[in-house]
Amino acid sequence: MPQPMLIGGERVPSVTGEYFEVYDPATEELVDRAPMASEDDARRAIAAANAAFRSWRHATAHERAELLHEVARKIRARTDELAALLTREGGKPLVENRDEMGWSAACFDYYAELQRNARGRVIPSVEPSQLALVLKEPYGVVAAIVPWNYPILLMSWKVAPALAAGNTVIIKPSEMTPLSTLLFAEIFDHLPPGVVNIVSGYGATVGRELVVSRDTHMIAFTGSFATGREIARLAAERVKRTHLELGGKDAFIVAEDADLDVAVPGVAWAALLNAGQVCTSTERVYVHASIAQPFTERLVDYVxxxxxxxxxxxxxxxxxxxxxxxxxxxxEHVDEARQRGARILAGGRRPPQLARGFFYEPTVLTGVDHSHRIMHEETFGPTIPIMAYRDFDEAIALANDCDYGLGANLYTSDPKKVKQYYEEVKAGTCWVNDPLTDNDAGPFGGMKFSGGSRELGEEGLEAFLETKHVHWDFSQERKPWWYPYGRTGAAE
Known part of the structure; x- marks a missing residue:
């Protein structure tokens, strides 16, 4: 029996009664079906979220904290079930999906506590009888459009701070991995009806309705640059707030003083985690010429x-x-590089021993340059293209020679290189000797084509709040008509 959607606290099918099929990428076998939401389903969810917002925005910090902590407790209790379903529909190894559940629970716990802190401030007033306040208020209804590579984690990065800030939420999972998110609806069943809604369907229909509706107030999206740009264009017609994380083409610099025993498996981890299907996957490696050969040989052996x-x-x-x-x-990226002179030192093909499933061997390439697509377009797969550089200035220039700026990595023991790297590299996250770690208390997001929004940390909560300035004269004294501009009536 396919999982229904969640609208207004009720588990419901699509109004059309139609479903779409979800397949296991490892076996190409049918896993289950998901409701094919329509624009009418999206409108029902929007109405439910707006109705719930009227009371949810006034819930106390204590009430919201308890409810968000309960989400985290439920995630931990159902980790095995959710992780197994994620593996079937998304393909990630089970151990990685168990990690995803733990990270998601930690995110809800983090924002449960962060939202307890006071927001806004009192500022100096312009007269003795006035109180001037700067308030932080929720936007209203947030549409969270979630990708397929980390569907629960990246949903949590949006939903936890949005709820903590007092917004209500509509989640649209990717059509590639909707099943785990639909099952996750049971994790939210202790929340007031309509605070969280989940509609499954395609971006061109239900996703577009969530973006263009006058009754959604913010769009939070993780996905491709092309889709993000279209969301921004549509939202701009209503000057609607967008929160966009749009992928990357992350560089990894390996300095001449790097410990290869650490750097080789570190680069492999950064490039090949989830088969390279991570927004911050390493997709370009720059190695100092003096160690390029031993580094590459050891990386090939390791891969x-x-x-x-x-x-x-x-x-x-x-x-x-x-x-x-x-x-x-x-x-296409690997073949184009090969045809233009790149050398394939490992991989570069579909594994012959795995006749079914969408597998591709982890691939190490040399002889590439920035004219190759694999060095400037997002590949999102298990590839490690390597270029040698002569000095650190060149390495920084190569890392910055890209339209994306999500993350960047460096291996070195030289603090001068570290300082130059994090000051000059245009990337929202800079890892030094510690690739691809996350920290709920620190902001995550990109620059350039990767988007300018930030998730996690205090910035992640601030993103779901808008600012209001209140001028309050509590004297109730009668003022002359020209007040406060002076007797001439002219504004200064």
Missing amino acids: KTLRLGPGSDPATDIGPLIGERYRRKVE
Whole structure:
């Protein structure tokens, strides 16, 4: 029995009664069906969220904290069930999906406590009888449009702070991985009806309705640059607030003083986690010329030890890509580089031992340059293209020679290089000797084509609040008509 949607506290099918199918990317077998939401379903969810907002915005900080902590408790209690379903519909190894559940629970716990802190401030007034306040208020209804690679975690990064700030939420999961999010509706069943709503369907219909409706007040989206730009264009017609994280083409610099025992597995981890399907996946590696050969040789040997397979197998290191068109894009990038002189030192093909599923071998390339698509377009797959550089200024210039600016990595023991790196690299997150770690208390987001929004940290809560200035004269004294501009009536 397919999981229904969540609208106004009720589990309901689509008004059309139609469903779409979700397939396991490791086996290409049908996992289940999901309701095919329509524009009418989106409108029902919007109406429910607006009705719930009228009371939810006034819930006390204590009440919201208890409810968000309960979300976290439920996630931990159902980790195995949710992780198993995530693996079936998304392909990630089971151990990674268990991690995703833990990270998601921690996010709800973090914002449960952060929202207890006072917001806004009292500012100096312009006269003795006036009180001047700066208030922070929720926007209203937030549409959270969530990608397929980390559907629960990236949903949590939006929903937890949005709810903590007093907004109500409508979640639209990716059509590639809707099942775990629909099951997650049971995690929210202790919240007041309509505070969280979940509608499954396609971006061109239900997603577009959420963006263009006059009755949604903010759009939070993680996904491709092309889709994010279209969301921004549509939202701009109503000057609607958008919160966009649009992927990256992250660079990894390996300095000549790097410890290769640490750097080799670190680069492999950063590039190949979730088969390279992470927004902050390393997609370009720049290695100092003096160590390029030993680094590359050791990386190739290391990558060849990694095992491909279904995520349900505990021995699997790398699972499948999410679908055939995503695998074709990886193949196109690798093939174009090969045709233009790049050398494939590992991988570069579909694994012959895995006849079914959307697998692609982890691939190490050299002989690439910035004219190759694999060095400037987002690949989102298990590839590690390597270029050698001569000095650190060149490495910084190469890292910045890209339209994206989500994250960047560096391995070095030289503090001077570290300082130059984080001051000059245009990226929202800079990792030094510690690739791809997250911290709920620190902001995450990008620059340039990666978007300018921030999730997590205090900034992640601030993103779901708007500012209001209140001028309050409590004297109730009668003022002359020209007040406060002076007797001439002219504004200064």
